[in-house]
Amino acid sequence: MQGLQPVRGTRDILPENMRRFRQVVETARELCERYGYLEMATPIFEFTEVFARPLGETSDVVSKEMYSFTDRGGESLTLRPEATAAVARAFLSEGLMHELPLKFFCHGPMFRYDRPQKGRWRQFHQINVELLGAAQPLGDVEIIALGGHILEALGVRPRTALELNSLGDAESRRAYRDVLIAYFSDHRDKLSEESQERLTRNPLRILDSKNEGDKRVAAGAPPLSEYLNQASVDFFAAVRAGLDTLGIGYALNPKLVRGLDYYSHTIFEFTTEDLGAQATVMGGGRYDGLIELLGGPATPGVGWAAGIERLSMLMASTPPASRPFVVVPIGAQAEAKALAVTHALRQAGLRVELGFSGNVKKRMKRADKLGARAAVLMGEDELAQNAATVRDLESGKQELIPLDALSERLAQFR
RNA sequence: GUGGCUGUAGCUCAGUUGGUUAGAGCACCGGUUUGUGGUACCGGGGGUCGGGGGUUCAAGUCCCCUCAGCCACCCCA
Numbered sequence: 291m292q293g294l295q296p297v298r299g300t301r302d303i304l305p306e307n308m309r310r311f312r313q314v315v316e317t318a319r320e321l322c323e324r325y326g327y328l329e330m331a332t333p334i335f336e337f338t339e340v341f342a343r344p345l346g347e348t349s350d351v352v353s354k355e356m357y358s359f360t361d362r363g364g365e366s367l368t369l370r371p372e373a374t375a376a377v378a379r380a381f382l383s384e385g386l387m388h389e390l391p392l393k394f395f396c397h398g399p400m401f402r403y404d405r406p407q408k409g410r411w412r413q414f415h416q417i418n419v420e421l422l423g424a425a426q427p428l429g430d431v432e433i434i435a436l437g438g439h440i441l442e443a444l445g446v447r448p449r450t451a452l453e454l455n456s457l458g459d460a461e462s463r464r465a466y467r468d469v470l471i472a473y474f475s476d477h478r479d480k481l482s483e484e485s486q487e488r489l490t491r492n493p494l495r496i497l498d499s500k501n502e503g504d505k506r507v508a509a510g511a512p513p514l515s516e517y518l519n520q521a522s523v524d525f526f527a528a529v530r531a532g533l534d535t536l537g538i539g540y541a542l543n544p545k546l547v548r549g550l551d552y553y554s555h556t557i558f559e560f561t562t563e564d565l566g567a568q569a570t571v572m573g574g575g576r577y578d579g580l581i582e583l584l585g586g587p588a589t590p591g592v593g594w595a596a597g598i599e600r601l602s603m604l605m606a607s608t609p610p611a612s613r614p615f616v617v618v619p620i621g622a623q624a625e626a627k628a629l630a631v632t633h634a635l636r637q638a639g640l641r642v643e644l645g646f647s648g649n650v651k652k653r654m655k656r657a658d659k660l661g662a663r664a665a666v667l668m669g670e671d672e673l674a675q676n677a678a679t680v681r682d683l684e685s686g687k688q689e690l691i692p693l694d695a696l697s698e699r700l701a702q703f704r
Numbered sequence: 705g706u707g708g709c710u711g712u713a714g715c716u717c718a719g720u721u722g723g724u725u726a727g728a729g730c731a732c733c734g735g736u737u738u739g740u741g742g743u744a745c746c747g748g749g750g751g752u753c754g755g756g757g758g759u760u761c762a763a764g765u766c767c768c769c770u771c772a773g774c775c776a777c778c779c780c781a
Binding site: 621 | 706780
């Protein structure tokens, strides 16, 4: 415990920043619904196995980034590092295999024990979409289109580029894996220590190493695209044709691999150059083998995740806060009436503040600081006429309004 | 886990070759005759100079350790 500071990699989200978060989540929620992706949620922790198995024991996430702990019952639990495996688990737990295809949207905090830097935290937040039970390329297309649509609605699409690749189906990957191991084994001495380890465990990931020596060796590696079987080639062609139909531009990136083991066929990332070393804003792909890995029936899936922090950093502006009306009682005898009026206005649907203390001057200052649109002044004069003085805080104009017409008058502001 | 940079009021920073009670702007609080905001003027509160140790007559200012933040590697959102 290091006193009064948040744990490394975590942070408080104050209202101004929260408005950006909400903008992201609400935009995503609305567009997801339009595409038929309904909101759901999973717990933020699961049995460790839920993540360890599908992500791959050798993946960085599982081998060094999970927040795992033993609970009082002796179970190994893990704060979710990502959503897809949890959604897949929910799909099985809830017995949803007979309701395919299913489309889900969810959002919430994720946890990864990583060194924080620009655009990276230990607790971060994601929006996710998952499409289960659609084996067709059309599913990949819809998922990518939805992602691009959300980025557009948030105004960040122009700052991103879509990168695309195909890992092929399981058969293609197996064949390519053997080829790759043979190739890299011949150049073993030129590989970084880390990549030499990857050679036996996950040779595909040597391809996207940033190590200069690795890069040189990887450049000469046989390309994955040449080892895709016909079915995989056709599938990928259909995905690209769908994107073309929608006018969604992309760049093929044969080195795009992604860190999790469960991907197959299409993988993609919307990347940016505006977040330092963190290029990925939204990433995902097809994961046809995942449900089976968890012990369920073979069920195809496609989806993506996007970082809410990263998206909100790319947004040009912060959505404005709502502007309240402030009720200002003048004199002690007006306070009870002010309380009643405030309550009535709130019930009428308006955002209204009633200060807790202070003379008129202080209350007016406070109203200004709150960004109030208008002040509702109530003193002896007003009470005598069963009315209130409404002061427009932008123009400074005041008018006397009968109390029974007050909410209607205030509703005209904006 | 590794490396680079940084660490003075709530925020952004200034603090001379180490030398008296550590400053500014913004923010905050109060006031400028008491039923009225935003501007202006006046005043005020607030700092173990990240923490610990050392050198020195004397350290925010030099040295060591430590903690934290930022950025980068790895990998991703």
